Amino acid sequence: MGILQRKEREKEEMRQLILDAAHDLFREKGYDGVNIRQIAEAIEYSPATIYLYYKDKNEIYYALQFMAAAAKRDHVAPAMSIEDPWARLTEFGRLYIDFGMQHPDWYDLLFLTRAPMEHIENQDCWVLGKATHAFFVDTVQACVDRRYFKSTDTEAIAYTLWCHAHGLVSLFVRDRMRMYPEERRKGLAERSFEMLVKMAGCL
Amino acid sequence: MGILQRKEREKEEMRQLILDAAHDLFREKGYDGVNIRQIAEAIEYSPATIYLYYKDKNEIYYALQFMAAAAKRDHVAPAMSIEDPWARLTEFGRLYIDFGMQHPDWYDLLFLTRAPMEHIENQDCWVLGKATHAFFVDTVQACVDRRYFKSTDTEAIAYTLWCHAHGLVSLFVRDRMRMYPEERRKGLAERSFEMLVKMAGCL
């Protein structure tokens, strides 16, 4: 039954080929600028062929979103092995923001596009995101246990920190910092993060 | 020359008619769900007529965005007359978040759609936004002057507060709070805001 296996492998390779092409085009032209015909041309197949491997454009979208979630997890992974909860938390925050700044398109895909997780098809991405979030909350909990915060409302603390990091990145990614000159934006973001770290002790 | 005046008035009325129809459809179906033909049908004119009054769909978009900016300004206006800077700042924050929660579509239009302000056509909206932001920064400055904060970095303080409020609203608006059960999300947001207010004294 080697033929079936080969076919299965070829099918998977084709799915990956499509995804890689979509990914390249996406990074080059931004997400909205890519259409099915462009992907088809990139892999030298007809547009209709794409639909033999992905149900619709959304499925490609979801697959890319999963890639983004994995990339984010890998980006913040170094923080996970830090022993001290407080150092782990701050480094996690720093890396989270760093990821958003370095990969605005992926951050956008993960957190700024409209409700893409409502479809069951994208559960993989959602599971990954929940795992990362759980790790984050656990770290906050560890800090709470060691009395790094005044408050013991772990949930609210975690959410407040997340709000700040997400707000910071998304204002940057969606270009809502125009009142500050270009060259000062990153510096301002860094000062704000430092400020939050100091302030967090008062939470 | 009353005829010219009448024509001018009719032209303006038509522009408003289109805008109102677009606005209604937008609130009903969300922004992406509305197209030119639907707007045309709503006002009982042909699609081509729309283009006699607005250069393209973006111009309608910009006009709606301006309406959203005005609605936001009106929503937070009550805070502006509060004497005490600290009370003014907290009430301003509360109303800002309240606006986002009550009008997610408008908030989306203002702060979450991709770089809509890069076009000169939408300078009106931008001017309005900058004015509101300047008011916000002035209030923070007044608090700094009265030593409500430890830090004297007005810019960073203002930005940090904005990040939190914006992050809070946008996580809510773009439905990224799925790890919390529906009925607890608003409560969590409120606890987070209260926490920030307390924490702000440590900034």
Added chain:
DNA sequence: TTGCGCCACTAAACAGTGTTCAGTAAATTT
């Protein structure tokens, strides 16, 4: 009043999307 020109308006088309379908040729099975 009459005829000319202008102006608001539109039907129909165009170009670009995502997506589907009938047909084809090759690979596989019988």
Added chain:
DNA sequence: AAATTTACTGAACACTGTTTAGTGGCGCAA
């Protein structure tokens, strides 16, 4: 070798935003 299944495609469909070539009526000069 014949039958069937598979992988693929050209051409179409339905739906976008937008443009164009008119058309009919209104206002104005004669």
